[in-house]
Amino acid sequence: MQSINPVVKNKRVVECPVCQEHEFTIEHLFTELQGRECRWSCNECSTRFSFLVKDDVFTMEKIAPDHMRSLVLLQSEVDPNLYVVTKGFTRLAKTGEKPPYKETAADNRYYYEEHTCPTNFLRGVERLIYKGDFDPHGIFKYVRHVDIDVAEEMTGYKIWDNDFLNFGFYIVFPELVKE
Numbered sequence: 151m152q153s154i155n156p157v158v159k160n161k162r163v164v165e166c167p168v169c170q171e172h173e174f175t176i177e178h179l180f181t182e183l184q185g186r187e188c189r190w191s192c193n194e195c196s197t198r199f200s201f202l203v204k205d206d207v208f209t210m211e212k213i214a215p216d217h218m219r220s221l222v223l224l225q226s227e228v229d230p231n232l233y234v235v236t237k238g239f240t241r242l243a244k245t246g247e248k249p250p251y252k253e254t255a256a257d258n259r260y261y262y263e264e265h266t267c268p269t270n271f272l273r274g275v276e277r278l279i280y281k282g283d284f285d286p287h288g289i290f291k292y293v294r295h296v297d298i299d300v301a302e303e304m305t306g307y308k309i310w311d312n313d314f315l316n317f318g319f320y321i322v323f324p325e326l327v328k329e
């Protein structure tokens with residue numbers, strides 16, 4: 151066996167002072183972003199902060215949030231018994247206030263029904279509910295699997311390349327092509 155020295159990497163981080171659940175990496179504020187104000191929201195509680203490193207002094211300040219998280223309920227058009235609850239968000243006004251419900255609902259309707267590929271919002275799925283069952287074992291049937299080396303050989307594409315994502319799936323799983 152070969153012995154390798156692991157590298158210790160230090161980077162400066164700050165914990166969200168509101169929820170203590172999220173760490174912001176601020177190392178790059180000390181280097182390439184020195185003197186530039188950055189605005190980020192906490193991944194966990196959505197509190198928004200302004201961050202600044204000037205003359206190597208770090209300051210952060212709470213500012214009005216630009217969004218708030220939400221839960222979005224979606225119902226399958228294919229089988230109305232199938233629902234998913236996914237992570238969404240509501241854009242807030244500059245003052246930090248919520249826009250009228252109808253506005254966000256219209257944005258969401260467009261986003262989920264027309265704009266985004268379902269693959270995108272399925273990544274954020276919190277629950278999949280079928281006929282009232284929150285734990286619907288058996289709603290998916292295993293069809294088959296193809297190992298990655300075999301998939302690359304079949305298609306001539308590198309796995310996860312755009313060409314693979316756009317065309318490769320249909321070569322690997324020809325049953326996906328509708329007659």
Ligand SMILES: [Zn+2]
Nearest residue numbers: 166169192195
């Ligand atoms: Zn937080």
